[in-house]
Amino acid sequence: MKKTVIIQGSSKSYGNTHKVIAYLNSNNEFDIVDLKTKNIGFFDYDFNNSNDDFIPLMEEIIAKYDTLIFATPVYWYSMSGTLKVFFDRLSDLLHYKKELGRQLRGKNMAMISNSGANDLKDGFTMPFKESANYLGMNYIGDVHAWFTNDESNLTEEAKENLDNFKKSL
Numbered sequence: 683m684k685k686t687v688i689i690q691g692s693s694k695s696y697g698n699t700h701k702v703i704a705y706l707n708s709n710n711e712f713d714i715v716d717l718k719t720k721n722i723g724f725f726d727y728d729f730n731n732s733n734d735d736f737i738p739l740m741e742e743i744i745a746k747y748d749t750l751i752f753a754t755p756v757y758w759y760s761m762s763g764t765l766k767v768f769f770d771r772l773s774d775l776l777h778y779k780k781e782l783g784r785q786l787r788g789k790n791m792a793m794i795s796n797s798g799a800n801d802l803k804d805g806f807t808m809p810f811k812e813s814a815n816y817l818g819m820n821y822i823g824d825v826h827a828w829f830t831n832d833e834s835n836l837t838e839e840a841k842e843n844l845d846n847f848k849k850s851l
Contacts, residue, residue, distance in 0.1 A: 691765025725770040787818035
C-alpha cells in the first residue's frame with residue numbers, strides 16, 4: 683500500500699501542475715488523484731451534494747493514505763477554485779460525516795504550488811496550515827515550483843526545491 687497521495691487541484695489535467703507532479707513522482711512512489719476527473723459539488727448546509735464523488739473519495743483517501751499532498755496552481759494569489767471547492771467540502775466531515783472526519787487526525791498534510799515565476803505571496807500557505815491544524819493533521823511542509831520564461835520547463839532552482847521537498851517527506 684502506498685502511504686502518500688498527491689491530490690491535484692487544477693482546472694487542467696495535463697498542465698503545469700501535472701508537470702510538477704510528474705517531476706516529483708518520477709519513480710511512481712505516490713498515487714495521484716486528479717480532482718478535475720471527479721464530480722464534486724460545492725459545499726452547502728443542506729448537503730445537497732452528498733451523493734457526488736466527495737465522500738467516497740475521502741473514504742478511500744482516509745483508508746489508504748497517511749500523507750495527503752495538495753498540488754495547485756496559483757490562481758489570483760490563491761489555490762485553484764477546484765481545490766478550494768474540495769477544501770470547502772471538508773466541512774461535510776465536520777457535520778454529517780464526523781466519524782470519517784475524525785480519522786484525519788494524526789495524518790500528514792503538505793502542499794505544492796506552482797506558477798510562472800518565483801513569486802508566491804506571503805499568506806498563500808495559511809489555508810493549508812490552518813486547515814491541517816483545525817483537522818488535527820500534521821502540516822509537514824510545502825514547496826513552490828515555477829517555470830522558465832517559455833513556461834515549458836521547470837527552472838533548475840524549482841527542481842532542486844522539489845527534490846529537497848521530496849527528501850523531507
